[in-house]
Amino acid sequence: MKLKDNVGNILNKERIKKYSDKVPVTNGFDFDPPAVGDGIGGAILSVVVWFIFSILLVFLSYFLGLFFWSSILFLAAMLYWIFFRALRHVFKNSGKCKGDIVKSFGFGFLYSFLYILWIYGIIFLINYIN
Numbered sequence: 089m090k091l092k093d094n095v096g097n098i099l100n101k102e103r104i105k106k107y108s109d110k111v112p113v114t115n116g117f118d119f120d121p122p123a124v125g126d127g128i129g130g131a132i133l134s135v136v137v138w139f140i141f142s143i144l145l146v147f148l149s150y151f152l153g154l155f156f157w158s159s160i161l162f163l164a165a166m167l168y169w170i171f172f173r174a175l176r177h178v179f180k181n182s183g184k185c186k187g188d189i190v191k192s193f194g195f196g197f198l199y200s201f202l203y204i205l206w207i208y209g210i211i212f213l214i215n216y217i218n
Contacts (some may be wrong), residue, residue: 170203 177199185192 111123166207169206174203 178195181195185195
């Protein structure tokens with residue numbers, strides 16, 4: 089098949105200049121918070137904000153702790169399943185491998201590959217999605 093390059097330059101200097109001229113110019117973020125002052129109003133406001141922020145931090149630490157412990161338990165369950173499942177296969181094939189170190193290593197590498205591959209697949213998919 090013959091393919092022709094008839095698209096040309098998608099971005100050239102003239103198009104970039106034309107599009108950059110149409111972009112509105114902003115002078116940044118102009119927000120001036122109201123000045124409370126150093127009087128009694130400022131002290132009361134700082135205590136109220138401190139109290140609200142403390143409550144927010146307590147709730148956030150609870151949810152982050154819950155997430156942390158659930159992820160630790162999930163990881164432990166995965167490792168438990170992999171370890172004992174692999175041991176089951178090792179003992180199941182021990183009769184075939186008795187006296188043959190190459191066959192033992194072959195079964196070991198095969199089952200290690202099969203039982204670890206899906207964890208790496210999950211990690212790869214999570215990194216690919218992000």
